[in-house]
Amino acid sequence: MTKLKWGMIGGGEGSQIGPAHRLGAGLDGAFEFCAGALDHRPDTGRAYGQTLGLAADRSYGDWQEMLAGEKAREDRVDLVTVATPNATHFEITKAFLEAGFHVLCEKPMTMTVEEGEEIVRIAKSSGRICAVNYGYSGYSLVRHMRAMVARGDLGAIRLVKAEFAHGHHADAADADNPRVRWRYDPAQAGVSAQFADCGIHALHMASFVIGQELKSLSADTVSCIASRELEDDAMVNMRFDGGAVGRLWTSSVAIGRQHGLTLQVFGEKGGLRWAQEQPNQLYWMPLGERLQVIERGEAGLSPEADRTTRVTIGHAEGMPLAFANIYSDLAEAIRAAKDGRPMDPAADLYPRAEDGLRSMAAVFAVAESGKADGQWTDARPPMFR
Template identity: 80%
Template sequence: MAKLNWGMIGGGEGSQIGPAHRLSAGLDGLFSFVAGALDHNPEAGRRYAQELGVAADRAYGDWREMLQGENAREDRVDLVTVATPNSTHFEITKAFLEAGYHVLCEKPMTMTVEEGEDIVRIAQKSGKICAVNYGYTGYSLVRHMRAMIARGDLGRIRLVVTEFAHGHHADAADADNPRVRWRYDPAQAGVSAQFADCGIHALHMASFVTGQEVTKLSADCASLIESRVLEDDAMVNFRMDAGTVGRLWTSSVAIGRQHGLSIQVFGETGGLKWMQEQPNQLYYMPLNGRLQTIERGEENLSPEADRATRVTIGHAEGMPLAFANIYTDLAEVIGAKKEGRSPDPAANLYPKSEDGLRSMAAVAAVAQSGKEDGLWVDARPPMFR
């Protein structure tokens, strides 16, 4: 398959997420980084893009200039990654989808459910891919977890428990730090802070591994640093469409927790546990059996796990490799579209606009439930009810 052309919006110098995307997109030699509008400061964006090897005529000052410039080219980008502030995701993603580009958008995909439904409809109408970067689903053993559950190794799933709790915003003295403050400002973050930032990763992971969707939820939200308008801690109970019960905790004030994403799934005949900070091991307990440790890279794993395994057994697997699996999925599906063939079925695991929409519906439901003392709320987007 010929290399695909890739462009990036946002993720400029000093960005937290930009380097991870550039490393991930380039890891397998499937994409060439050929265009970018990397900074809100046009000149800084142009300069940094050229430092990264982008030609001067494709180092753009902003996303509108990039859209106009790429539209005029025969070798325009095949995939655009949107890694800008949350409030800009909808406008940029919509514009590029409507112009016929495939898009990978950072989460959250939009700021509202209505915007999310618009994106789903546009993607469906255009036939273009709109993926959302729930990148942790790219881990090999997360995909093996999904495969085990799908083939019935755990029987009917009764309970899923998932967390994404860290302590990096626990210092009240950081209240005016601009890198922290915007996350708790409704004008910039929307109706939710910690759940919209981290909790939706945990909720999407629950749906991804179980193959079920969340139907309703009840939330207890708290601003434990009192100056914050939006929550920095939330406990969410949820129900899924095949009857599974869910428990989710997310926090940004859990001192001593670092990354904090983990998931446990309990079925009639077994249980599984995986933690992002120790991604090489998946723990499996069959009913009335002994605890087993499944190692990434060992023999006789699922095709989904094998496809997502990159380094030999015993070596550490990191977040950029998980993100790279999302890019590999997208390269396979985009390449198949261009070549008129069917893609590898295992490549269809990338998170889609429908997943981004469901996340926004859950964010809105958590915000509503939190304000109403844990009232159970329908967590489905209106278009999926």
């Protein structure tokens, strides 16, 4: 099978996210890394791209050069990943969608709700895929949780509890560290810091697993380190459109927590618990029965879990493999479109532009509610009300 062609913007040398994307995109052999504009410094980006094996004429100095160069090629890339600073996502994603490229954009997809709605409309009118990298939804057992909820194992969902709390920004002495400072600066980060950075991952996972969309929320936001203009801790109460209620805690000052992404789902017939730092185990408690531990890779799981299990049972699963599952979904979607056939339903789970838009609407609702002492606020984008 001919490989699809893949390009990347951002994710250069020293990037936190670039290697995970390159590992994920290349894992199955579905994509070939063909083009990139990897650094905001043109010469540095060109040089680094070539060290990764890009041809000199496809190792670009910036995204505009890459757009012009790839548009002119018959063998243009099929998918472009946007892994640049947050404020640039909208402009780059919009330009590549309008030029006919499929796009996977890092979160947050945009900086405003209005920009998010525009991306949704452009993706729809162009017929191009616009995916958003909520990569944790690629974990095998997260997808099995979704399948269990969908087939009714838990009955009606009553409550979902999500957390994404870490302590890596807890030192007040780091206030002037440029790697930390920008996250709490409204001029660079927008209206929210911790919720926009980590909370939306927890929110997306909750919505993804229970199959319900957020309707309204009440938020308590605080800057535990007083010099910060934006929040470093938030507690959010939520109401979903299918009747479930939600509780979400996100923090960057929780000393002792490392990554801290966890999800619990409680229905009328049972409950589930999963943690990203122990991704191979899913805890399942059926009503009136004993606690069960579901192991990733064991027999009898859902098609969604089977398709995304990459290493044998008992071996560790990690974030690049979760990213690889998102890329595998996208490869299947692109090939199905090219072949004029339906895509595999077990692969039709990649996060869409609509998910990115809903997340941005939630970010603004949290900011608004936090300033209003927790007033309940409509968290839906205007176009979905």
